[in-house]
Amino acid sequence: MTLPHTAVETPVFMPVGTVASxxxxxxHLLEELGAQIILxxxxxxxxRPGHELIRRMGGLHRFMSWHRxxxxxxxxxxxxxxxxxxxxxxxxxxxxxxxxxxxxxxSPEHSMDVQIAxxxxxxxxxxxxxxxxxxxxxxxxxxxxxxRWAERSKTHFDAHKHERPWxxxxxxxxxxxxxxxxxxxxxxxxxxxxxxxxxxGMYKDLRREAAERLVEMDFPGYAIGGLSVGEPRELTREVxxxxxxxxxxxxxxxxxxxxxxxxxxxxxxxxxxxxxxxLPTRAARHGLIFTSEGRLNIKNRRFAEDHGPLDPECGCMxxxxxxxxYLRHLMASQEPLAAVLNTLHNxxxxxxxxxxxRDRLDTPLPPE
Amino acid sequence: MTLPHTAVETPVFMPVGTVASxxxxxxHLLEELGAQIILxxxxxxxxRPGHELIRRMGGLHRFMSWHRxxxxxxxxxxxxxxxxxxxxxxxxxxxxxxxxxxxxxxSPEHSMDVQIAxxxxxxxxxxxxxxxxxxxxxxxxxxxxxxRWAERSKTHFDAHKHERPWxxxxxxxxxxxxxxxxxxxxxxxxxxxxxxxxxxGMYKDLRREAAERLVEMDFPGYAIGGLSVGEPRELTREVxxxxxxxxxxxxxxxxxxxxxxxxxxxxxxxxxxxxxxxLPTRAARHGLIFTSEGRLNIKNRRFAEDHGPLDPECGCMxxxxxxxxYLRHLMASQEPLAAVLNTLHNxxxxxxxxxxxRDRLDTPLPPE
Numbered sequence: 015m016t017l018p019h020t021a022v023e024t025p026v027f028m029p030v031g032t033v034a035s036x037x038x039x040x041x042h043l044l045e046e047l048g049a050q051i052i053l054x055x056x057x058x059x060x061x062r063p064g065h066e067l068i069r070r071m072g073g074l075h076r077f078m079s080w081h082r083x084x085x086x087x088x089x090x091x092x093x094x095x096x097x098x099x100x101x102x103x104x105x106x107x108x109x110x111x112x113x114x115x116x117x118x119x120x121s122p123e124h125s126m127d128v129q130i131a132x133x134x135x136x137x138x139x140x141x142x143x144x145x146x147x148x149x150x151x152x153x154x155x156x157x158x159x160x161x162r163w164a165e166r167s168k169t170h171f172d173a174h175k176h177e178r179p180w181x182x183x184x185x186x187x188x189x190x191x192x193x194x195x196x197x198x199x200x201x202x203x204x205x206x207x208x209x210x211x212x213x214x215g216m217y218k219d220l221r222r223e224a225a226e227r228l229v230e231m232d233f234p235g236y237a238i239g240g241l242s243v244g245e246p247r248e249l250t251r252e253v254x255x256x257x258x259x260x261x262x263x264x265x266x267x268x269x270x271x272x273x274x275x276x277x278x279x280x281x282x283x284x285x286x287x288x289x290x291x292x293l294p295t296r297a298a299r300h301g302l303i304f305t306s307e308g309r310l311n312i313k314n315r316r317f318a319e320d321h322g323p324l325d326p327e328c329g330c331m332x333x334x335x336x337x338x339x340y341l342r343h344l345m346a347s348q349e350p351l352a353a354v355l356n357t358l359h360n361x362x363x364x365x366x367x368x369x370x371x372r373d374r375l376d377t378p379l380p381p382e
Numbered sequence: 383m384t385l386p387h388t389a390v391e392t393p394v395f396m397p398v399g400t401v402a403s404x405x406x407x408x409x410h411l412l413e414e415l416g417a418q419i420i421l422x423x424x425x426x427x428x429x430r431p432g433h434e435l436i437r438r439m440g441g442l443h444r445f446m447s448w449h450r451x452x453x454x455x456x457x458x459x460x461x462x463x464x465x466x467x468x469x470x471x472x473x474x475x476x477x478x479x480x481x482x483x484x485x486x487x488x489s490p491e492h493s494m495d496v497q498i499a500x501x502x503x504x505x506x507x508x509x510x511x512x513x514x515x516x517x518x519x520x521x522x523x524x525x526x527x528x529x530r531w532a533e534r535s536k537t538h539f540d541a542h543k544h545e546r547p548w549x550x551x552x553x554x555x556x557x558x559x560x561x562x563x564x565x566x567x568x569x570x571x572x573x574x575x576x577x578x579x580x581x582x583g584m585y586k587d588l589r590r591e592a593a594e595r596l597v598e599m600d601f602p603g604y605a606i607g608g609l610s611v612g613e614p615r616e617l618t619r620e621v622x623x624x625x626x627x628x629x630x631x632x633x634x635x636x637x638x639x640x641x642x643x644x645x646x647x648x649x650x651x652x653x654x655x656x657x658x659x660x661l662p663t664r665a666a667r668h669g670l671i672f673t674s675e676g677r678l679n680i681k682n683r684r685f686a687e688d689h690g691p692l693d694p695e696c697g698c699m700x701x702x703x704x705x706x707x708y709l710r711h712l713m714a715s716q717e718p719l720a721a722v723l724n725t726l727h728n729x730x731x732x733x734x735x736x737x738x739x740r741d742r743l744d745t746p747l748p749p750e
Contacts, residue, residue, distance in 0.1 A: 034711060035715075038718040079703045335447045344403060
């Protein structure tokens with residue numbers, strides 16, 4: 015997959031960098047881990063520091079000094095999940111900021127403007143994430159809105175995608191920008207992509223219809239959204255399995271917001287090219303560690319004098335150097351280093367798992 | 383200065399790693415910054431995870447995977463500063479844990495046992511940190527106790543210093559321990575050192591007497607303690623200037639708990655070899671940044687769109703890559719990465735300042 019800022023090898027897992035930071039991890043360590051592409055949350059970045067500020071700073075890559083690829087979501091998911099008082103109309107969604115309660119409005123056109131200002135490599139169509147459970151009539155109605163919004167997203171995006179922030183600012187005044195591949199050195203012809211999002215609740219025929227109608231609109235890539243919203247895991251797998259055949263194999267197929275290590279392996283083997291999830295980073299901050307032997311809670315007393323690494327099969331920078339005993343102590347003492355090291359390991363575990371799949375190594379499902 | 387784990391070039395600034403972590407900084411980045419020796423707090427480590435646990439884990443170096451030198455304080459300062467209900471007797475100090483209120487007792491002998499269990503390269507004599515202000519009679523009485531405790535500290539330390547934790551555990555079961563210079567590869571003859579601490583309040587004659595009596599006891603290094611306890615800065619400088627001449631030039635002279643960048647340069651130029659302070663790390667977590675142009679509060683709105691690095695004169699890994707605008711955003715968003723990056727820069731600034739002094743470069747006093 016060739017993107018403005020980099021080529022990305024698939025299948026790929028995208029660490030989540032909600033507000034211009036993959037929580038607790040310096041960018042150069044994220045590079046060392048082999049992260050090829052990260053996800054930024056449009057809703058959060060729009061509220062703070064604001065997309066206009068990021069545009070003036072030369073785009074999100076330059077603002078956060080991340081030289082590889084960035085995918086931004088549309089903001090839809092957060093608007094729906096963080097807002098109890100949202101008001102949906104044909105035009106878009108009115109919502110209140112979770113930071114200060116201020117009123118805001120997102121339409122497909124506005125979401126595109128924000129994502130273009132951020133300068134992401136891949137933008138996502140503005141969609142309504144159908145809640146779970148939703149009855150058929152509700153899922154049908156929600157899907158129709160999502161499809162009309164997809165059309166509007168594409169029209170607006172194609173008309174404005176050339177307004178890249180990285181052509182609009184002078185060079186960085188410090189020698190810093192020379193390091194790596196500064197966003198301002200982007201070839202002027204490099205264009206971001208917009209992906210469509212398949213919704214349709216848990217209904218097979220709606221998912222098929224959504225896929226087919228999006229394919230008619232001809233997006234350069236397709237996502238399956240509206241999963242991991244509370245449905246049983248078997249249902250997630252079913253919806254993915256039933257939707258994938260209607261999405262072209264020669265374009266990236268992205269399942270949003272999944273999952274546990276065994277899920278990402280399973281979905282990648284089914285043909286999914288891209289996945290993102292807060293799980294490895296968020297769990298790390300709470301002491302939940304993913305390993306080749308299964309999950310462990312590093313806060314557990316039984317690790318208090320354990321000389322071994324988090325995962326004996328893992329060669330990451332954390333497992334090479336630190337013992338479970340030390341990492342348990344850092345959590346018990348609420349040391350900020352705990353979040354840094356736990357996150358580094360969990361991301362290494364996810365990224366190495368995907369690397370193994372790319373190398374076509376025999377990758378057994380990690381234990382649940 | 384040759385220590386069991388490493389040789390240390392002086393003058394040296396020692397980052398503070400209170401509970402086996404220089405807050406928010408992974409050990410390999412601390413090495414990249416050029417930190418030669420860090421300080422561990424005996425009081426905190428005794429309470430959590432406990433010195434016996436650390437001994438069983440092979441000592442503090444191995445527990446935290448830090449291959450360079452470690453100095454431990456005696457616990458005295460924290461016992462006195464964190465405890466309102468402490469009870470001082472000739473034998474030692476009874477105090478309550480700030481974690482759970484539990485009763486504990488520290489004597490000179492016990493402090494030595496704890497520091498030997500931690501396996502530090504440099505241990506400190508157990509002292510009473512005289513409060514400020516203290517009248518002459520109080521300072522006299524406190525100093526006499528400190529000197530009797532210094533004698534007891536030395537006797538006990540010399541009798542037990544061969545009980546090094548790093549000779550007492552088997553090799554690390556993971557390949558990790560082969561990385562760097564594992565503590566268990568220490569030469570068996572390597573012995574830790576015990577430094578004496580000069581007290582005496584702000585009284586010139588008491589400081590002189592303390593220095594002379596400690597020199598008679600023949601320590602391998604001497605610290606000036608009881609400063610930065612609330613006295614005016616000019617007085618700190620005076621006490622240091624008046625005490626240094628009574629401490630041998632050919633042994634390390636250490637001023638505890640200082641200071642601002644201009645102070646550490648000034649004291650180093652006066653002949654101080656070692657300093658430690660929580661300032662660069664603690665201030666960083668609150669957004670206070672030290673630069674060649676003075677201090678700045680990175681939370682300030684005026685940095686919101688500032689493309690420049692924290693310090694244009696600084697070549698550290700943070701200044702090479704990140705803008706003030708980004709670092710301000712991380713603070714505003716309470717991102718954990720803010721503490722990591724701010725701390726890396728502040729430590730780089732302190733350590734580079736000392737490097738310049740060692741290189742005998744003309745080092746002007748940094749702005750206040």
